[in-house]
Amino acid sequence: MIDSSTVTEPVVKLTAKDFQTDQDVRWCPGCGDYSILKQVHTILPQLGLKKEDLVFISGIGCSSRFPYYTDTFGMHSIHGRATAVASGLKATRPELSVWIVTGDGDALSIGGNHFIHLMRRNFDVNVLMFNNQIYGLTKGQYSPTSEVNKITKSTPYGSVDHPFNPIALALGSDATFVARSMDRDPAHLQQMLLQTWKHKGASFLEIYQNCNIYNDQAFELFTEKGTKKMNDLFMVEGQPLIFGNNDEMGIRLDGFTPQVVNLNDGFSKDDLMVHQPKDINKAMILSRLYEMNDSEHHFPKPFGVFYVKDRDTYEDVMNGQVEAALAKMGTGDLDKLLRGKETWTVV
Amino acid sequence: MSTKNFEVLEEVVIKFAGDSGDGMQLTGGQFTNTAALFGNDLGTFPDFPAEIRAPIGTVAGVSGYQLNFGSKEIYTPGDKCDVLVAMNSAALKVNLFNLKKGGIIIANTSGFDLKNLKLSGYDKNPLDDGTLDGYNLIKVDVTRMTREATEDIQLGVKEKDRCKNMFVLGFLYWMFDRPMENTINFITKKFAKQDDVKEANLRALKAGYHYGDTTETFTTRYHVEKAKMEPGTYRNIMGNQALSLGLVAASQKSGLPLFLGAYPITPASDILHELAKFKNFGIRTYQAEDEIAAICSAIGASFGGSLGVTTTSGPGMALKLEAMGLAVMLEIPLVICDIQRGGPSTGLPTKTEQADLLHALYGRNGECPMPVLAARSPADCFDTVLEAARIAIQHMTPVILLSDGYIANGAEPWRFPSGNDLREIKTSFAKPMENGEKFMPYARDEKLARPWAIPGTRGLEHRIGGLEKQNITGNISYEPENHEFMVKLREEKVELVADYIPLQSLDSGPEKGELLVLGWGGTYGSIKASVKELQDEGYKVAHAHLRYLKPFPKNLGELLHNYDKVLVPEINNGQLVKVIRDKFMIPAIPFNKIQGLPIMKAELVNSIKSLLA
Numbered sequence: 029m030i031d032s033s034t035v036t037e038p039v040v041k042l043t044a045k046d047f048q049t050d051q052d053v054r055w056c057p058g059c060g061d062y063s064i065l066k067q068v069h070t071i072l073p074q075l076g077l078k079k080e081d082l083v084f085i086s087g088i089g090c091s092s093r094f095p096y097y098t099d100t101f102g103m104h105s106i107h108g109r110a111t112a113v114a115s116g117l118k119a120t121r122p123e124l125s126v127w128i129v130t131g132d133g134d135a136l137s138i139g140g141n142h143f144i145h146l147m148r149r150n151f152d153v154n155v156l157m158f159n160n161q162i163y164g165l166t167k168g169q170y171s172p173t174s175e176v177n178k179i180t181k182s183t184p185y186g187s188v189d190h191p192f193n194p195i196a197l198a199l200g201s202d203a204t205f206v207a208r209s210m211d212r213d214p215a216h217l218q219q220m221l222l223q224t225w226k227h228k229g230a231s232f233l234e235i236y237q238n239c240n241i242y243n244d245q246a247f248e249l250f251t252e253k254g255t256k257k258m259n260d261l262f263m264v265e266g267q268p269l270i271f272g273n274n275d276e277m278g279i280r281l282d283g284f285t286p287q288v289v290n291l292n293d294g295f296s297k298d299d300l301m302v303h304q305p306k307d308i309n310k311a312m313i314l315s316r317l318y319e320m321n322d323s324e325h326h327f328p329k330p331f332g333v334f335y336v337k338d339r340d341t342y343e344d345v346m347n348g349q350v351e352a353a354l355a356k357m358g359t360g361d362l363d364k365l366l367r368g369k370e371t372w373t374v375v
Numbered sequence: 376m377s378t379k380n381f382e383v384l385e386e387v388v389i390k391f392a393g394d395s396g397d398g399m400q401l402t403g404g405q406f407t408n409t410a411a412l413f414g415n416d417l418g419t420f421p422d423f424p425a426e427i428r429a430p431i432g433t434v435a436g437v438s439g440y441q442l443n444f445g446s447k448e449i450y451t452p453g454d455k456c457d458v459l460v461a462m463n464s465a466a467l468k469v470n471l472f473n474l475k476k477g478g479i480i481i482a483n484t485s486g487f488d489l490k491n492l493k494l495s496g497y498d499k500n501p502l503d504d505g506t507l508d509g510y511n512l513i514k515v516d517v518t519r520m521t522r523e524a525t526e527d528i529q530l531g532v533k534e535k536d537r538c539k540n541m542f543v544l545g546f547l548y549w550m551f552d553r554p555m556e557n558t559i560n561f562i563t564k565k566f567a568k569q570d571d572v573k574e575a576n577l578r579a580l581k582a583g584y585h586y587g588d589t590t591e592t593f594t595t596r597y598h599v600e601k602a603k604m605e606p607g608t609y610r611n612i613m614g615n616q617a618l619s620l621g622l623v624a625a626s627q628k629s630g631l632p633l634f635l636g637a638y639p640i641t642p643a644s645d646i647l648h649e650l651a652k653f654k655n656f657g658i659r660t661y662q663a664e665d666e667i668a669a670i671c672s673a674i675g676a677s678f679g680g681s682l683g684v685t686t687t688s689g690p691g692m693a694l695k696l697e698a699m700g701l702a703v704m705l706e707i708p709l710v711i712c713d714i715q716r717g718g719p720s721t722g723l724p725t726k727t728e729q730a731d732l733l734h735a736l737y738g739r740n741g742e743c744p745m746p747v748l749a750a751r752s753p754a755d756c757f758d759t760v761l762e763a764a765r766i767a768i769q770h771m772t773p774v775i776l777l778s779d780g781y782i783a784n785g786a787e788p789w790r791f792p793s794g795n796d797l798r799e800i801k802t803s804f805a806k807p808m809e810n811g812e813k814f815m816p817y818a819r820d821e822k823l824a825r826p827w828a829i830p831g832t833r834g835l836e837h838r839i840g841g842l843e844k845q846n847i848t849g850n851i852s853y854e855p856e857n858h859e860f861m862v863k864l865r866e867e868k869v870e871l872v873a874d875y876i877p878l879q880s881l882d883s884g885p886e887k888g889e890l891l892v893l894g895w896g897g898t899y900g901s902i903k904a905s906v907k908e909l910q911d912e913g914y915k916v917a918h919a920h921l922r923y924l925k926p927f928p929k930n931l932g933e934l935l936h937n938y939d940k941v942l943v944p945e946i947n948n949g950q951l952v953k954v955i956r957d958k959f960m961i962p963a964i965p966f967n968k969i970q971g972l973p974i975m976k977a978e979l980v981n982s983i984k985s986l987l988a
């Protein structure tokens with residue numbers, strides 16, 4: 029009944045402008061969401077898809093206003109449930125390009141359950157999680173990614189709970205694509221968005237997003253010129269892991285333990301850990317790299333693709349079962365079904 | 376051989392009761408099929424323990440199956456039993472109160488040994504101490520005789536003992552003059568690959584039958600004639616099964632693929648199990664991680680152009696409320712089935728209740744109207760869910776269907792329709808727009824329904840969500856007047872459904888007069904049986920039964936005002952009665968039973984008589 033024939037027709041040339049809507053964008057001036065919106069609008073025409081085959085589904089939060097500003101099909105659903113809504117849509121309309129826009133609170137707090145299940149099921153959807161480490165829309169309470177001891181309106185004495193590591197959580201939930209980028213690096217963000225889209229399976233992209241009103245400069249260390257080089261590790265597949273002001277620092281593995289080494293101290297690039305995003309163990313190590321920082325070690329924060337894995341998508345297997353049943357048993361006969369196995373006739 | 380007398384009965388109620396492992400559901404089911412094939416009208420109700428593996432021999436572990444069959448019309452599984460099969464002392468303890476005075480007890484004596492007596496809390500053996508004086512007690516050592524019948528078969532004692540239920544069934548077939556063929560076929564098929572097990576079951580069945588024939592103790596056999604039923608072809612059907620078939624029919628008749636998002640919960644899970652089988656009908660079932668994901672996935676599927684359905688019971692309904700609100704704002708089709716059980720909280724998970732009516736009508740944040748329908752009997756679940764789907768699709772709205780544990784697990788003969796007899800459900804998606812004209816997602820037709828604009832359709836790109844929106848454009852709007860307008864519009868849209876449903880008719884009784892009994896949902900059989908008995912005695916009582924609870928049929932007020940008194944029996948603390956009083960300003964009288972049990976005919980008959988006195 030659903031007409032999916034349109035999907036195969038030749039593709040129209042679109043521009044970023046074609047994806048803008050007539051609605052006023054209402055984020056606070058200076059909010060990192062603007063940059064993310066811009067980068068998404070920039071890459072969408074590059075996908076070669078028609079507007080009507082794109083769907084953006086969001087939950088609730090500042091970030092979740094996103095669909096109103098993107099001229100595709102869209103749903104601003106309820107807090108934490110975008111993942112669940114998208115699952116039903118993708119299961120029944122696998123030919124659509126389905127994007128989920130969510131915040132750290134939306135995805136990991138109220139929607140934490142759906143988030144992990146979406147990952148393990150591996151629906152072919154793209155999850156863009158805007159992480160600002162705060163609840164923006166409700167005006168500044170700490171979130172499940174806020175650092176311990178954060179002073180907010182709801183935690184005047186400092187927050188008590190240990191934060192989630194979203195990358196490690198996604199890996200632990202058996203996501204098949206896990207990556208991180210940031211609002212302040214348009215080129216990298218565009219590149220990551222494209223890779224997120226390209227991967228067939230549940231793709232998780234964590235995007236550091238500055239909330240300049242309630243959690244300003246939370247990612248300053250990673251986004252500002254002066255500190256960025258020493259604190260960011262941009263991972264490139266097949267390349268050694270290198271960072272530093274003059275690319276002089278590298279990550280080396282001693283067994284399972286990562287070390288930071290200086291290439292000027294007698295180490296060569298050949299000694300370094302090579303980025304292999306298909307290796308789950310390496311991905312796990314990198315996901316925790318920054319947590320290993322202490323007074324003696326200075327580890328950078330990795331950006332880029334942590335992990336990629338090919339696995340059957342939920343919708344392919346689900347629909348494959350339907351097709352197999354149809355092939356084996358033929359189209360269901362309603363009369364036979366209503367009649368059942370045993371009947372009797374009264375004359 | 377048969378020198379024994381036959382007594383002809385119009386109606387018999389048998390309760391099969393034993394330990395969960397005694398196979399009473401299967402035994403009851405077999406007797407039911409045999410009675411149905413013979414041509415009796417019938418009603419059944421299984422009664423499971425709440426625990427999956429309650430300790431053997433205890434009162435908590437008793438599983439029962441009640442069957443009412445007759446040569447006259449049967450509306451319920453029956454009040455009190457004529458025959459109680461007690462496989463052990465716990466089964467007797469749990470069910471004796473519900474046996475008619477003078478009723479028959481078939482007791483398996485080996486289930487009354489010291490251990491069983493102790494586990495079920497009897498100090499003395501009730502089979503011997505006079506407890507059962509006044510009943511017709513038939514003591515049979517089922518265990519011993521089953522073992523004897525299967526003596527030379529190479530099976531362990533445990534496996535042989537598992538055939539006990541077939542011995543009992545054989546005995547009952549003899550007692551009620553029923554052929555064994557149906558069950559012989561069943562056993563032969565079921566154990567086709569296990570010769571010994573098949574043989575043991577067949578031997579036990581036949582041994583039970585012959586035991587009746589050869590033992591001089593039993594002097595009476597009973598005969599229940601065929602019922603005079605409407606001509607046609609029938610099958611036996613349970614409520615959840617009928618509901619599942621109704622959903623398949625809705626999918627076929629609308630041409631929409633069906634997507635069921637569900638999370639297991641008693642007594643709704645069987646719908647998920649059933650629909651999961653029908654993949655070659657293009658049905659997709661999705662066992663979600665929780666109730667919220669279940670309804671949200673169904674919303675996603677509906678947004679994409681499928682018929683989204685979610686099935687659940689009370690606690691799951693509670694979890695779905697926020698998402699139901701979203702569906703009301705999105706104005707997309709969605710069918711939400713609540714198979715009610717005893718509440719609140721986990722309540723009585725395996726018992727029945729009708730206590731989610733107010734929850735369905737009002738239990739959401741904000742002004743959040745949606746149509747509510749209730750099925751009245753196992754077979755009626757088919758028609759009602761089909762109707763729910765029709766309303767959902769044609770009026771672009773979520774619809775709640777209420778069933779309950781009693782009709783979900785109960786069974787009755789069903790004169791099933793042919794697919795061609797069922798009405799098409801006209802469905803249309805919004806057409807593509809080519810000329811750059813702006814699509815208006817909240818424009819409305821004469822039903823006030825908005826267009827169903829599914830992704831993938833050129834020119835229809837639009838955004839919808841839970842925020843208040845402007846009519847026609849669907850743009851977010853916080854304007855005060857707009858909100859009031861939209862709240863009233865959504866209410867009016869649901870009320871307009873009344874133009875597309877039948878007027879309320881009387882089930883029986885005079886069109887005007889002293890008393891109308893007004894019911895809804897699963898109490899149908901009990902009310903019908905009670906009213907029938909009173910009418911036969913000459914009382915002027917009428918019965919009307921509601922399927923549409925929101926909106927009410929347009930003539931309901933007029934109909935109610937034709938009677939001096941309106942009695943509203945419900946298995947809750949008085950819910951429909953509140954709505955009726957509120958809406959029609961009449962002093963409707965409640966009749967409530969809140970025991971996790973259906974209403975008994977005798978109770979209701981007495982209550983009605985006292986009102987008429």
Ligand SMILES: Cc1ncc(C[n+]2csc(CCOP(=O)(O)OP(=O)(O)O)c2C)c(N)n1
Pocket residue numbers: 088089090091092107130131132133134135158160162163164165166171697
């Ligand atoms: C059921 C429910 N509970 C609470 C809220 C209030 N609420 C809206 S957004 C939000 C948190 C948003 O934080 P996040 O997901 O990080 O998004 P941000 O606003 O920071 O982009 C909360 C608590 C709600 N809308 N719904």
Ligand code: SF4
Pocket residue numbers: 054055056058059060061090091160164165238239240241242
């Ligand atoms: S509150 Fe923060 S996250 Fe929300 S729009 Fe303003 S700056 Fe952005």
